[in-house]
Amino acid sequence: MSDSEHDWLRPEEETESETIIDARTAQNNPEVADVVAKIASLRQSIDNVDTAIVSLLAERFKYTSQVGVLKARAGFAPADYQREHAQIERLHRIADEAGLDPEIAEMYREFVVTEAKRRHKRIAENGGDPGVLDVFA
Amino acid sequence: MSDSEHDWLRPEEETESETIIDARTAQNNPEVADVVAKIASLRQSIDNVDTAIVSLLAERFKYTSQVGVLKARAGFAPADYQREHAQIERLHRIADEAGLDPEIAEMYREFVVTEAKRRHKRIAENGGDPGVLDVFA
Secondary structure, X not given: OOHHHHHOOXXXXXXXXXXXXXXXXXXXXXXXXXXXXXXHHHHHHHHHHHHHHHHHHXXXXXXXXHHHHHHHHHOOOOOOHHHHHHHHHHHHHHHHHHOOOHHHHHHHHHHHHHHHHHHHHHHHHOOOOHHHHHHOO | OOHHHXXXXXXXXXXXXXXXXXXXXXXXXXXXXXXXXXXXHHHHHHHHHHHHHHHHHHHHHHHHHHHHHHHHHHOOOXXXXXXXXXXXXXXXXXXXXXXXXXXXXXXXXXXXXXXXXHHHHHHHHOOOOHHHHXXXX
């Protein structure tokens, strides 16, 4: 492997106590080389998961922007606390079943709901003009 | 539909100017009933997307906790800015292709990377004990 492929094993500046691993060290130490290979393989899986999640987020915001346009046209409020309460309980249960810390599922929910609400308000301010869908609303 | 199924259409208290939609209004107004049905259908799709994303997040944190254990045992730093830089560029490109505001992909990345780092540090503090995996680390 090239040195550049090993650059990501160099620790950040702040952590002086950390071991510096470079290509030569890895080559001379089979144990380190094995760890390097395992981390590279896990990172490929993490990247694949991120590709799937970002693609799903794209679909989610297309759906929520449609909801935003419908609500704005009908004069419904952008926020809906009954809906949020149901989402919190639902995602908490799904996280438990999936073996995910429910705290992380709640952080995810707050992130997407906050963003969706921000965009719903923008759509409402624009009179529910579907044109705003073109700007990722 | 039951009244409870229409509760979620009641706007929040803060927005007094919003139209209040209840079961009777929806029944008496076919246009409103149509909007209500469309929103309910979109919300089912949004819930399905959330189920998929939360399940993928569970897998992602299982992978990152394994990376955390490997790094802690080998004495690598929890953070890795070369890796983060590559992730930023990659997710930006994927978001563009998927039609997602890259700003949202970046918010997603910051959310998962910050959480993963917090958990890596915890694993390192525990001497890379895989036992911490049992607490969603």
